Amino acid sequence: xxxxxxxxxxxxxxxxxxxxxxxxxxxxxxxxxxxxxxxxxxxxxxxxxxxxxxxxxxxxxxxxxxxxxxxxxxxxxxxxxxxxxxxxxxxxxxxxxxxxxxxxxxxxxxxxxxxxxxxxxxxxxxxxxxxxxxxxxxxxxxxxxxxxxxxxxxxxxxxxxxxxxxxxxxxxxxxxxxxxxxxxxxxxxxxxxxxxxxxxxxxxxxxxxxxxxxxxxxxx
Amino acid sequence: xxxxxxxxxxxxxxxxxxxxxxxxxxxxxxxxxxxxxxxxxxxxxxxxxxxxxxxxxxxxxxxxxxxxxxxxxxxxxxxxxxx
Numbered sequence: 548x549x550x551x552x553x554x555x556x557x558x559x560x561x562x563x564x565x566x567x568x569x570x571x572x573x574x575x576x577x578x579x580x581x582x583x584x585x586x587x588x589x590x591x592x593x594x595x596x597x598x599x600x601x602x603x604x605x606x607x608x609x610x611x612x613x614x615x616x617x618x619x620x621x622x623x624x625x626x627x628x629x630x631x632x633x634x635x636x637x638x639x640x641x642x643x644x645x646x647x648x649x650x651x652x653x654x655x656x657x658x659x660x661x662x663x664x665x666x667x668x669x670x671x672x673x674x675x676x677x678x679x680x681x682x683x684x685x686x687x688x689x690x691x692x693x694x695x696x697x698x699x700x701x702x703x704x705x706x707x708x709x710x711x712x713x714x715x716x717x718x719x720x721x722x723x724x725x726x727x728x729x730x731x732x733x734x735x736x737x738x739x740x741x742x743x744x745x746x747x748x749x750x751x752x753x754x755x756x757x758x759x760x761x762x763x764x765x766x767x
Numbered sequence: 768x769x770x771x772x773x774x775x776x777x778x779x780x781x782x783x784x785x786x787x788x789x790x791x792x793x794x795x796x797x798x799x800x801x802x803x804x805x806x807x808x809x810x811x812x813x814x815x816x817x818x819x820x821x822x823x824x825x826x827x828x829x830x831x832x833x834x835x836x837x838x839x840x841x842x843x844x845x846x847x848x849x850x
Contacts, residue, residue: 568846571842573839663779664779670774679776680774681808684807684810685811685814686810702821702824724823725822745783745784745787748787749780749782752783753782755818755822756814756815
């Protein structure tokens with residue numbers, strides 16, 4: 548199946564979480580905050596003008612969750628419901644989200660990222676034998692010491708690569724790959740078509756891979 | 768079809784569509800044949816999967832405890848006060 552499968556409705560374990568929240572279980576609420584807060588801030592940051600406003604928007608989102616949990620009907624997952632509140636709160640701020648995606652971007656000239664997943668100089672130029680094949684191929688990361696790959700520094704390098712992505716790419720990568728939302732959820736939340744969502748995801752992921760490659764190769 | 772039907776330069780642009788299950792069957796076929804024969808593109812695919820794994824770990828970042836405390840206080844107030 549594709550990553551754009553059916554939007555998950557609330558599942559069994561989630562029903563238990565919702566019941567706990569309604570019953571006033573503070574530990575359940577703390578766990579929910581720990582689980583989603585960082586991603587909410589990351590996503591909010593891409594939708595409003597400053598980090599400070601983003602944090603306010605997320606606080607408002609949590610307060611709306613506290614007040615609104617009794618009205619949650621389980622037609623979407625709890626996570627999607629929370630993110631929808633976030634997007635609505637951010638839009639209420641008259642945020643930079645109002646800007647449309649430029650047509651040039653969708654035509655393959657994304658906001659600043661260069662139009663290619665990989666630097667074209669790493670492929671044999673047209674007109675030569677083996678044109679379009681790697682001339683500077685990637686080196687396997689599996690050759691690196693395992694602790695280097697799984698280090699905090701490597702995770703931090705990925706986080707900073709995502710922070711530096713152009714806005715829409717950052718939103719999509721944060722929601723898909725950090726928070727783990729489905730493609731369909733992201734399309735719905737951000738008002739993107741499936742095709743546009745995939746283009747943004749592709750540009751963003753490719754950029755993050757390339758930054759990790761630099762990070763892991765740099766201090767080998 | 769030979770491996771040359773799709774070149775490495777194109778393969779790296781198809782990776783996301785492949786992982787998303789969005790490639791048409793014939794494109795997917797060509798993609799998979801290329802991958803089966805090209806260790807460099809296999810390495811690239813491995814790196815992309817590893818990238819997703821690393822990205823997935825960002826989520827484990829700590830949320831400031833005082834923030835969790837203050838939200839929990841708001842929760843307590845609303846949920847115990849109301850019911």
